[in-house]
Amino acid sequence: MQDYQSQKPIVLDILASHRTMPGNLLPILHGIQDTLGYIPPAAVEDIAKDLSLSKAEVHGVISFYHYFRTTPPGKHTIRICRAESCQAMNSKALEQHAKQTLGIDFHQTTTDEQFSLEAVYCLGNCGCSPSITIDDQVHGRVTPEKFDRLVASCKGNKS
Amino acid sequence: MTRVFVSRDSTALSLGAEQVAQSLQQLADTKGLDIEIVRNGSRGMFWLEPLVEVETSTGRVAYGPVQPEDLATLVEAGFLDGKQHVLSLGNIEEHPFFKYQNRLTFARVGLTDPVNLEDYLAHDGYRGLKNALALQPVDIVKHVTDSGLRGRGGAAFPTGIKWNTVMNAPAEQKYIVCNADEGDSGTFSDRMIMEGDPFVLIEGMTIAGLAVGATQGYIYLRIEYPHAKIALNQAIEAAYQHGYLGENIQGSGKTFHLEVRSGAGAYICGEETSLLESLEGKRGLVRFKPPLPAIVGLFGKPTIVNNVISLASIPVILDKGGEYYRDYGMGRSRGTLPLQLAGNIKHSGLFEAAFGMTLREILYDYGGGSASGRPIRAVQVGGPLGAYLHEGQFDTPLDYEAFAAIACVLGHGGIVVHDDTVNMSEMARYAMEFCVEESCGKCTPCRIGSTRGVEVIDRIVGNEQKQKNTELLRDLCDTMLCGSLCAMGGMTPYPVLSALNHFPEDFGLPTAKA
Ligand SMILES: Cc1cc2nc3c(=O)[nH]c(=O)nc-3n(C[C@H](O)[C@H](O)[C@H](O)COP(=O)(O)O)c2cc1C
Ligand code: SF4
Ligand code: FES
Numbered sequence: 105m106q107d108y109q110s111q112k113p114i115v116l117d118i119l120a121s122h123r124t125m126p127g128n129l130l131p132i133l134h135g136i137q138d139t140l141g142y143i144p145p146a147a148v149e150d151i152a153k154d155l156s157l158s159k160a161e162v163h164g165v166i167s168f169y170h171y172f173r174t175t176p177p178g179k180h181t182i183r184i185c186r187a188e189s190c191q192a193m194n195s196k197a198l199e200q201h202a203k204q205t206l207g208i209d210f211h212q213t214t215t216d217e218q219f220s221l222e223a224v225y226c227l228g229n230c231g232c233s234p235s236i237t238i239d240d241q242v243h244g245r246v247t248p249e250k251f252d253r254l255v256a257s258c259k260g261n262k263s
Numbered sequence: 264m265t266r267v268f269v270s271r272d273s274t275a276l277s278l279g280a281e282q283v284a285q286s287l288q289q290l291a292d293t294k295g296l297d298i299e300i301v302r303n304g305s306r307g308m309f310w311l312e313p314l315v316e317v318e319t320s321t322g323r324v325a326y327g328p329v330q331p332e333d334l335a336t337l338v339e340a341g342f343l344d345g346k347q348h349v350l351s352l353g354n355i356e357e358h359p360f361f362k363y364q365n366r367l368t369f370a371r372v373g374l375t376d377p378v379n380l381e382d383y384l385a386h387d388g389y390r391g392l393k394n395a396l397a398l399q400p401v402d403i404v405k406h407v408t409d410s411g412l413r414g415r416g417g418a419a420f421p422t423g424i425k426w427n428t429v430m431n432a433p434a435e436q437k438y439i440v441c442n443a444d445e446g447d448s449g450t451f452s453d454r455m456i457m458e459g460d461p462f463v464l465i466e467g468m469t470i471a472g473l474a475v476g477a478t479q480g481y482i483y484l485r486i487e488y489p490h491a492k493i494a495l496n497q498a499i500e501a502a503y504q505h506g507y508l509g510e511n512i513q514g515s516g517k518t519f520h521l522e523v524r525s526g527a528g529a530y531i532c533g534e535e536t537s538l539l540e541s542l543e544g545k546r547g548l549v550r551f552k553p554p555l556p557a558i559v560g561l562f563g564k565p566t567i568v569n570n571v572i573s574l575a576s577i578p579v580i581l582d583k584g585g586e587y588y589r590d591y592g593m594g595r596s597r598g599t600l601p602l603q604l605a606g607n608i609k610h611s612g613l614f615e616a617a618f619g620m621t622l623r624e625i626l627y628d629y630g631g632g633s634a635s636g637r638p639i640r641a642v643q644v645g646g647p648l649g650a651y652l653h654e655g656q657f658d659t660p661l662d663y664e665a666f667a668a669i670a671c672v673l674g675h676g677g678i679v680v681h682d683d684t685v686n687m688s689e690m691a692r693y694a695m696e697f698c699v700e701e702s703c704g705k706c707t708p709c710r711i712g713s714t715r716g717v718e719v720i721d722r723i724v725g726n727e728q729k730q731k732n733t734e735l736l737r738d739l740c741d742t743m744l745c746g747s748l749c750a751m752g753g754m755t756p757y758p759v760l761s762a763l764n765h766f767p768e769d770f771g772l773p774t775a776k777a
Binding site for chain 1: 273274276277278309312445446447448449450451453454486487488489524525526527528529530541542543544545546547562603604605606607611612613634643647677679680681682685690693697700701
């Protein structure tokens, strides 16, 4: 895990640029996660101080929302839709397959730090269930074979 | 120069539209084809995506579904002149799935370049706002009331009444909040509007601002919709640049500012008071009502909270008048509802129709039956809190009251189809599990009841004191129904009880009487 001292200036910058925005806590948290990939637990104190909130309040907000994470993600984040429409098109088998081939459960990251696996409840792509996202790309009608191809192409991509 | 349309809609992208657009551009560059690729919204016929449309002298000719490897033969066949090819679909607007719709709210989706303001204006855009600018607030609200429009976000509350309350609430500052948290499985109409015609939502919100005297609007957009965020921000920027947002809108002296805010993956933030808490930067805990958000809303000020489709239906109402809109529909369900066909269905997609069509018509005549070819067994309408309907209920007209009469909800118009391989005790268990996962935690029946619900269903299915546990499950559902603060806990019993009542054999219980 990275040392917070190197991340602190980024957090302070984000805080400064949101100072006059009404209801700024979520935008700040998004800003931090977009930049660092997660919200470092050590940032909570800086956020709380800046917004005149208690640390417990800030922590309470972070933990309420499924999207925010407090540990670094793998290089690629795979989200599998678990909602009804995808279930109707056999997402359960896809889930099983994904967990097995990646060797991890939801909310975990592979040991080579390539992939994090998250559950998601509907991607609005229910017309082409089952659906997953890899980073910001949505993929529809995902079979286990298509899943393997997508994962393989991530590995091939050096970026 | 020939204009060729390839969608930028998420679903089209999820099936490879981006690669098709890129390959087409490459092919055009190497072969010297004189084309302009327009990235439009989707026509809503997902089984035909990626759809490629070519503008010809005789109208728009479509091909689909197109994969990059089809492009070479398409060019050879002369698709740029609308010539025949195995993927030819002819004039897409003559396709039965498209032709028999009543596209009022979705009139431009799939037709135009979503973020091109000129294109929007050329297709009747901002005519509603123009009329609204010439009207008094009461008259704007009257059109909305006359239209019979009821909130499309779930509760079907009359939009005119809500607007009237906010209009009459005295305050220095008021807000318009668009609920774009669309978290229901099987729904994507909000997303399609935001990606396919964002200006219509912006126009609707601006009119709402004029009607009630609000100068600031927020679109609370779920984080799962990155493409919608891009399209909305592009359109908002164009609207600011051309004086459709900001100070002195079109020289009227009126002001309206608009901003997109991202949610963070909490289903409950679709509930309007929880959404407001989230916008204020807090945990999305549901507020007690009263006071209504119309009186004490965002930052304690009078606030309109409306769904995307409700707001996107405002421009056509202000353009053509409340009566025009009201003439569609049946009973107290007026106008049109964009139905969303999802799950195990052959022709999945969006079908905008006047209220009153039966579920069977939409499932079979337009939806083409199940995708697997097996019999359709259960259909959930209205999202994860909606009941499951069985075959015997498929002739129910799509109308708020007709659905309420059979203890079902239309909600946001999402229709999720399951074939006969579905196990309904699993779906009931999932409904409880979803409530465990997504409850805001404020009240006990919902927070604890859902956890108990999962356990009790497991015991029924596991043959542990079947009769006693079934009674317990019914009791528990009753407590959740009556004792919950909001519809999350209050409606989770709908899918659970409908599964238990209509499909008891899946719980290992005796079959229901016909
Ligand atoms: C648990 C729950 C989730 C909801 N999710 C949404 C949603 O995602 N989008 C929406 O527009 N309304 C949703 N609603 C309904 C809103 O609370 C509210 O009724 C609606 O935004 C009002 O707008 P309308 O009158 O235009 O429908 C939800 C309600 C509940 C109880
Ligand atoms: S019913 Fe559930 S989601 Fe609604 S207020 Fe109570 S605990 Fe929160
Ligand atoms: S249910 Fe999976 S994308 Fe909507």
